[in-house]
Amino acid sequence: MTTYTVGYFVGSLSSRSINRTLSKALIRLAPDDLEFVEIPIKDLPLYSPDYDADFPPEGTALKEAIAGVDAVLFVSPEYNRSIPGALKNAIDWASRPWGQNSFDHVPTA
């Protein structure tokens, strides 16, 4: 049986996040051929293009984590009719440097 790895992002930084609880429930319901690993976002600095020439370890770790999975799942609350800033910051990090978007060709939900 081929096993696929899904990297999941929890959009909330709350230590009591119901979205993290929800992600655990989703993992229990998932088919046996899916494995899950959380991709952490809370230690990322705020993204700036100034980092593009020299990514900090947190940014590199994020891109390596995405490169190591077959698909990505976002489990997130809504904040003020949008996604939380911490999640947007992680997406910004992963999408850079220009031409090296970590989400390119990665199935995402």
Ligand SMILES: Cc1cc2nc3c(=O)[nH]c(=O)nc-3n(C[C@H](O)[C@H](O)[C@H](O)COP(=O)(O)O)c2cc1C
């Ligand atoms: C700053 C902030 C903004 C929020 N904005 C919205 C919103 O626009 N729409 C909504 O339905 N809930 C909103 N909420 C409620 C959260 O979605 C809700 O509390 C959710 O359960 C938080 O997820 P968590 O438990 O994983 O942290 C907001 C909560 C916070 C803290």
